[in-house]
Amino acid sequence: xxxxxRQLGVSMTTVSRALSDHYSIGPATKQRVQQxxxxxxxxxxxxxxxxxxxxxxxxxxxxxYIEGRFFxxxxxxxxQAASRAGFSVIVCQSHEDEQLERRTIDTLLHAQVAGVLVSxxxxxxxLGHFEKVxxxxxxxxxxDRAPTSGDTNAVVxxxxxGACQATRHLLRQGCLRIAHLAGPQHLSIxxxxxxxxxxxxxxxxxxxxxxxxxxxxxxxxxxxxxxxxLLALAQPPDAVFGAGDSAMLGALQAVRELGLTVPAQFALxxxxxxxxxxxxxxxLTSVDQRCGEMGAAAVRLxxxxxTTRSSRAAAHRVVLQPELLVRGSxxxxxx
Amino acid sequence: xxxxxRQLGVSMTTVSRALSDHYSIGPATKQRVQQxxxxxxxxxxxxxxxxxxxxxxxxxxxxxYIEGRFFxxxxxxxxQAASRAGFSVIVCQSHEDEQLERRTIDTLLHAQVAGVLVSxxxxxxxLGHFEKVxxxxxxxxxxDRAPTSGDTNAVVxxxxxGACQATRHLLRQGCLRIAHLAGPQHLSIxxxxxxxxxxxxxxxxxxxxxxxxxxxxxxxxxxxxxxxxLLALAQPPDAVFGAGDSAMLGALQAVRELGLTVPAQFALxxxxxxxxxxxxxxxLTSVDQRCGEMGAAAVRLxxxxxTTRSSRAAAHRVVLQPELLVRGSxxxxxx
DNA sequence: TTGTACGCGTTATCAG
DNA sequence: CTGATAACGCGTACAA
Numbered sequence: 001x002x003x004x005x006r007q008l009g010v011s012m013t014t015v016s017r018a019l020s021d022h023y024s025i026g027p028a029t030k031q032r033v034q035q036x037x038x039x040x041x042x043x044x045x046x047x048x049x050x051x052x053x054x055x056x057x058x059x060x061x062x063x064x065y066i067e068g069r070f071f072x073x074x075x076x077x078x079x080q081a082a083s084r085a086g087f088s089v090i091v092c093q094s095h096e097d098e099q100l101e102r103r104t105i106d107t108l109l110h111a112q113v114a115g116v117l118v119s120x121x122x123x124x125x126x127l128g129h130f131e132k133v134x135x136x137x138x139x140x141x142x143x144d145r146a147p148t149s150g151d152t153n154a155v156v157x158x159x160x161x162g163a164c165q166a167t168r169h170l171l172r173q174g175c176l177r178i179a180h181l182a183g184p185q186h187l188s189i190x191x192x193x194x195x196x197x198x199x200x201x202x203x204x205x206x207x208x209x210x211x212x213x214x215x216x217x218x219x220x221x222x223x224x225x226x227x228x229x230l231l232a233l234a235q236p237p238d239a240v241f242g243a244g245d246s247a248m249l250g251a252l253q254a255v256r257e258l259g260l261t262v263p264a265q266f267a268l269x270x271x272x273x274x275x276x277x278x279x280x281x282x283x284l285t286s287v288d289q290r291c292g293e294m295g296a297a298a299v300r301l302x303x304x305x306x307t308t309r310s311s312r313a314a315a316h317r318v319v320l321q322p323e324l325l326v327r328g329s330x331x332x333x334x335x
Numbered sequence: 336x337x338x339x340x341r342q343l344g345v346s347m348t349t350v351s352r353a354l355s356d357h358y359s360i361g362p363a364t365k366q367r368v369q370q371x372x373x374x375x376x377x378x379x380x381x382x383x384x385x386x387x388x389x390x391x392x393x394x395x396x397x398x399x400y401i402e403g404r405f406f407x408x409x410x411x412x413x414x415q416a417a418s419r420a421g422f423s424v425i426v427c428q429s430h431e432d433e434q435l436e437r438r439t440i441d442t443l444l445h446a447q448v449a450g451v452l453v454s455x456x457x458x459x460x461x462l463g464h465f466e467k468v469x470x471x472x473x474x475x476x477x478x479d480r481a482p483t484s485g486d487t488n489a490v491v492x493x494x495x496x497g498a499c500q501a502t503r504h505l506l507r508q509g510c511l512r513i514a515h516l517a518g519p520q521h522l523s524i525x526x527x528x529x530x531x532x533x534x535x536x537x538x539x540x541x542x543x544x545x546x547x548x549x550x551x552x553x554x555x556x557x558x559x560x561x562x563x564x565l566l567a568l569a570q571p572p573d574a575v576f577g578a579g580d581s582a583m584l585g586a587l588q589a590v591r592e593l594g595l596t597v598p599a600q601f602a603l604x605x606x607x608x609x610x611x612x613x614x615x616x617x618x619l620t621s622v623d624q625r626c627g628e629m630g631a632a633a634v635r636l637x638x639x640x641x642t643t644r645s646s647r648a649a650a651h652r653v654v655l656q657p658e659l660l661v662r663g664s665x666x667x668x669x670x
Numbered sequence: 671t672t673g674t675a676c677g678c679g680t681t682a683t684c685a686g
Numbered sequence: 687c688t689g690a691t692a693a694c695g696c697g698t699a700c701a702a
Contacts, residue, residue, distance in 0.1 A: 045386075
């Protein structure tokens with residue numbers, strides 16, 4: 001920067017201001033400085049800048065893990081939105097461990113990140129480390145897995161609406177008795193999805209029957225097992241909505257092995273739009289979680305907070321509507 | 336830090352040195368300082384440290400994309416190894432675009448990363464941006480997709496050996512005529528895998544037949560199509576080794592629809608150990624790419640370079656051996 | 671509108 | 687073994 005100033009016969013202050021587009025610099029000077037900066041291929045030292053301002057152009061992201069489809073896709077969205085705004089992204093994993101989560105938050109704060117995006121580990125109970133973030137004035141946004149207490153900024157999915165949509169779709173396809181594969185009910189996403197399923201039945205004035213709801217850990221094997229159980233009932237269902245795609249994969253395999261044709265005799269719809277849903281035969285109808293949009297929305301919210309920091313206004317909570325992707329496992333040609 | 340020094344009645348210099356375990360500090364003093372640091376919950380400002388030393392505790396990672404199974408798994412390995420060594424990780428995507436790749440490298444250099452790990456975008460031809468990294472004295476390691484010119488540090492997989500291993504496994508299972516689903520031959524990984532397949536046949540003294548090799552883009556549909564073609568031959572094969580798992584998924588579906596039992600009448604083995612390989616029926620035998628080990632090895636190599644920077648010794652090239660995971664699609668009970 | 675001077679929190683250098 | 691001091695590169699209050 002000193003070189004630049006000398007070459008132009010101005011002070012470093014002027015250079016600094018011209019490059020950061022400060023208002024008190026004449027347009028002519030600005031032009032000259034920026035021109036020369038390009039010529040000399042000047043690269044501002046972001047570390048020095050971060051030290052001086054106490055804040056970098058880095059966003060920290062904490063996720064439970066980065067395998068599977070969901071989190072990479074969200075990170076993808078975060079990355080894109082961030083880079084558009086001139087930020088880079090540090091990704092850390094909590095491995096579903098509260099202790100590690102606490103440590104990664106520390107790491108990020110030390111790196112002077114300009115903001116933190118978090119999806120909670122399942123085990124997390126104490127939220128003290130996030131309080132610390134707030135105290136340092138670093139904006140904080142949760143996505144997907146947010147604390148239930150309402151005074152936090154978060155971007156979440158409307159699981160209930162998605163489940164309702166999927167179930168109603170099955171009804172519209174002419175299904176009369178729809179079963180549900182439910183996940184562990186201590187996780188809110190699975191509670192919500194079950195509730196959405198019930199909503200859909202109730203708005204149609206249909207009876208809900210606990211025999212048609214099977215609870216499990218939602219593995220492939222669980223899904224297959226559940227179908228064997230359901231199809232052995234006196235009044236077996238003619239469709240199933242599952243709260244996760246893996247279980248639905250097992251369900252699909254089981255249904256076909258039991259000799260039913262899909263979707264004519266039995267229809268299926270899942271949740272999450274996993275990668276393999278398009279690979280099965282027939283492909284699985286599923287509820288997409290809008291991963292990319294979620295990431296983008298989280299960044300937007302974060303940057304908004306960063307600029308209007310003063311306003312201690314009520315916490316924002318963005319609720320994304322999922323999208324039902326209808327595929328062969330539920331689409332009857334008649335409709 | 337000033338507080339710390341005052342409380343202990345020593346200088347900041349001493350504190351700094353004690354905390355970084357400098358040799359010229361008495362063990363007793365070290366103890367006292369570190370004790371007090373813990374008590375006051377002192378957190379060194381990494382940004383200031385980075386500014387002063389011209390190097391941070393950040394590693395930059397550039398990958399083409401983070402969707403799918405492979406790269407997240409490698410990043411996982413990188414993250415783990417890095418955090419063990421006290422480094423954090425910035426992940427950037429090149430989106431298979433040379434221009435973007437160049438820009439991410441700049442971003443990382445500005446962030447003063449201590450090292451850079453790169454998996455090349457497919458389109459990259461000019462390697463000038465990497466030369467720049469070297470000039471700044473920042474250690475650079477490629478993983479998986481490395482430049483062909485030999486003077487670079489890289490961790491790669493022995494695709495040829497993996498393919499050979501898989502093919503030999505099929506031979507040992509009693510298969511006599513093994514076909515191959517090959518990928519685009521302008522990509523070295525697919526060339527290598529084809530070669531490994533040929534190696535296996537040749538070492539067994541078996542003839543190789545171009546009719547049994549089908550070239551495609553390796554999609555699910557390609558795999559199915561290929562099987563229809565192969566099984567219509569006058570002398571159809573009794574097994575197939577595919578250079579990618581997606582194609583093998585299509586192949587498996589096609590084979591079963593044509594009425595053959597797997598693995599008794601027809602055996603299959605794929606490459607990459609994708610997530611869905613355990614979900615098919617029967618599960619797919621596949622060659623695992625040791626993603627985690629690759630990440631860890633890359634970090635190890637990088638840190639090694641960082642310490643022995645002076646030595647302009649020959650570039651290291653670590654070649655990882657893949658691991659064949661035998662599953663139901665190729666395992667005959669007789670064996 | 672521009673320039674001067676100081677400080678952000680560390681660490682390297684040199685002197686004790 | 688320890689301490690004083692300068693410097694890393696930038697942003698900003700204040701003076702001109």
